[in-house]
Amino acid sequence: MSQDRAKEETPVRLDELDRKILAELQRDASRSLDEIARAVGSSKTPVWNRIRKLKAAGVIRKETVILDPDALGLEACFFVLVRTSEHEAGWQARFLEALRARPEVLEAHRLAGEIDYILKVRVKNARAYDAFYQALISEVKIFNVTALLSMEEIKATTELPL
Template identity: 75%
Template sequence: MTAQTRKPARLDELDRNILRALQADAGQSLDEIARQVGSSKTPVWNRIRKMREAGVMGPSTVVVDPQAIGLDACFFVLIRTSEHEAEWQRTFLAALRARPEVQEAHRLAGEIDYILKVRVADARAYDVFYQALISEVRVFNVTALLSMEEIKTGTALPV
């Protein structure tokens, strides 16, 4: 997502129903989606194609259970920096994008400049991530918060 704002797409009820069906399970067949939304396959496919072209939908992906692959620890990392120059920001953002442990990164308003969602195996793996990050980019303060329990997660948006 970019900082640029754009006009929201104009969606009718059929578009919204298609999006709900895809958000629930993007792997289902076109026939199944058409059945769920009360339409036929061709109009549903055309609408999906148009929504993709309009940027309403990104690429389809698979949701992997982190614990099933040994990523048991989720840290929320709060970063404060005294650096705000363009070059520092480019280096910092490149470092974040290069690290698969970083699931999400957000620039914030307020006292904290950035928040990261980091998935790793354990505290030792987090420390390896942390040491590598601070060796690449200078930051003023880093606070790591270990998530004790994931209460709600998801990517579905209310459409």
């Protein structure tokens, strides 16, 4: 078994300070090390060392910013349910490549049950969604697609429960 695979299967052991640091980073990673250390009740050097170790262990994958889609004119959020009659590795590789190439696809999940995949797609409007849909079905054969327009985002977070 590869080290990456072992890392995926073995959760990293976190103590209370690690959890506090991660919670603070999830809230706002742009704050200074001093601010984070103060918030978790520690000093700067131990917090810096913990963050470094959490990055090395793969607990912290990357640091980024969260943009407001409405402010960028991306007001339509669709959840796209995909059913396929194709289950060969070649089809799946083409489908995943098509999804990864489309910046409108924010999330894609393979499901158990009647629906094979669910996609979270963020676009400007229904016309932009149709352009996305037309491009997708021109790249890969799909048995059935159902698009659900989100009328209101009630909760959205990137913060994992610690």
